[in-house]
Amino acid sequence: MKPPSSQGLRLTCLLLALASLCLPIPLWKDRDSLMQEEKAQETGGNLVLSRQEQQLNTKLVSLKKMEIATAMTTGQFPPSMHFFRAKRLIDQSKVFNIIKLMPKGAVLHLHDYAMLSVGWLVYNATYLPDCYICFTHTGTVRFRFSKPHPPHPVPAQCSQWVLLESYRKQLHNVSEFDRSLVRNLTLVTDAPEQAYPSQTFIWKRFEEVFLIASGLICYAPVFKAYFYQGLLEFYEDNVQYVEIRAILPTVYELDGTQHNKSWSVAIYQEVTRQFVKEHPDFLGAKIIFTAHRMLNVSQIKEAIVTAMALRAQFPDTLAGFDLVGDEDEGHSLWDLKDALTIPYSLGVNLPYFFHAGETGSLLQGLLLVLHGHFHLGAVLTSHPLQQQNFSAIILHFKVKQCLSQPQVLTADTHQSN
Ligand SMILES: [Zn+2]
Structure with missing residues (x-):
């Protein structure tokens, strides 16, 4: 094979040098401006933080990093866990508790039957007078308020209506019964993947x-x-x-x-x-x-x-x-x-x-x-x-x-x- 002539070699070197001089500059420039443009389009991208807001942001980011570091050590990273198991950790999270205090604007996806902590229904609503309960053969319940007589007919495949106030009086462990009512009203279970x-x-x-x-x-x-x-x-x-x-x-x-x-x-x-x-x-x-x-x-x-x-x-x-x-x-x-x-x-x-x-x-x-x-x-x-x-x-x-x-x-x- 014939070695390249010295003139050809010089030309190649010159071209490479030109390429190294010219190409990277516009490319990096393009990349930087593109990244900046994209950052500006993110939510809050054009917001200029005040000094206090910057302090809060620094604190929030460092708390977030600490929580991620803890998750790395414990192997329990809430976003990668089933929500039922992660909820306890989310409730303990300092980041979450700061976010809880921040203004949210509007909540646009709510349903009438699922807009409130279920505990309120069990510990307030079911304790109101004249609340009746019946038990289905699949282990769930139905409720109905009525006075003076228990309502008829009983819902499909349900036991007779029982006045909840009297029912609770003859129970040994009312707390456990109330917890079972909470379970009835939620999807939460210890083994969600199997259930x-x-x-x-x-x-x-x-x-x-x-x-x-x-x-x-x-x-x-x-x-x-x-x-x-x-x-x-x-x-x-x-x-x-x-x-x-x-x-x-x-x-x-x-x-x-x-x-x-x-x-x-x-x-x-x-x-x-x-x-x-x-x-x-x-x-x-x-x-x-x-x-x-x-x-x-x-x-x-x-x-x-x-x-x-x-x-x-x-x-x-x-x-x-x-x-x-x-x-x-x-x-x-x-x-x-x-x-x-x-x-x-x-x-x-x-x-x-x-x-x-x-x-x-x-x-x-x-x-x-x-x-x-x-x-x-x-x-x-x-x-x-x-x-x-x-x-x-x-x-x-x-x-x-x-x-x-x-x-x-x-x-x-x-x-x-
Ligand atoms: Zn929905």
Whole structure:
């Protein structure tokens, strides 16, 4: 092989030198400006911290590093553990307790039956007079308030009604019984992976919990107190505004009188006003009326008509409509399009807040939007708050980890983003 000529060698060296001189400079420059641009677009990227805020930030970051270092030594890293096991560690976390005090803005994903610590239901609601309980053959319970006579008929596959006050009196260990009621009203178990091997199992149990809670929550005095207490818990977590997805079930009185949906929305409105009056730095609460996605098209049509009427009656309280239930098992948005397009065809503004996408039907929702059926574009641009809420539907993918994990949608939250 012929060695390269000295002229050829010089040319090669010159080219390499030029390349080393010229290429890296624009590349590094591009990289730095790109990184800076991206950082500026992150949440709070353009915020300039005051000296006090910088001190807090330094403290928070060092606490965070300490907690990560501890997790490395103990091998217990909460984001990689099942939420039920991690919760105890999260509650002890100094970082979490600082975050708890910080202002949160709005909570946009809440459900009427799951907005309050379950302990309140057991240690307050079930201790109210005239509370009856019955026991199912699968080891769960049902509740009902009534006076003077125990209500009939007994729910399917349940024992006779027993007055809870008398039942507790003949128990040796009331605390253990109350703890069993708490277990009845939550998904928490020592072995979640075995208890809930699939989404079908978890959804069955999930919906049973709501059925158990409904006997308590739907009793009119509890309904009002529960909502007030729910707002209080959020207020204490420094939340300023909430939106609650509510199925607006029938609320009952001690004598069996039943109230309609309009009554429930009026109570939500009244309790919210009272709460804001007593806590003027709290901005308020709105209701998103929801129907179960297992219902058929004509039942959903009925729900849409009800939603339009309720929104006309309570324009400041009823924000819009959504569907709840397992997306894989229930109807997709597309299946229900004949019902969901009714407001648009009537020229009525009924905003939709679909939390579609938990298990896959977001695309169908977006398709309906893109085809103009929901006319969301106009709705969103004319109502900035709703536009934020719609964004929240997308953001929701990132923040709903605590729910996703028990629902068997993700196993290790620190790897799922
Ligand atoms: Zn939800």
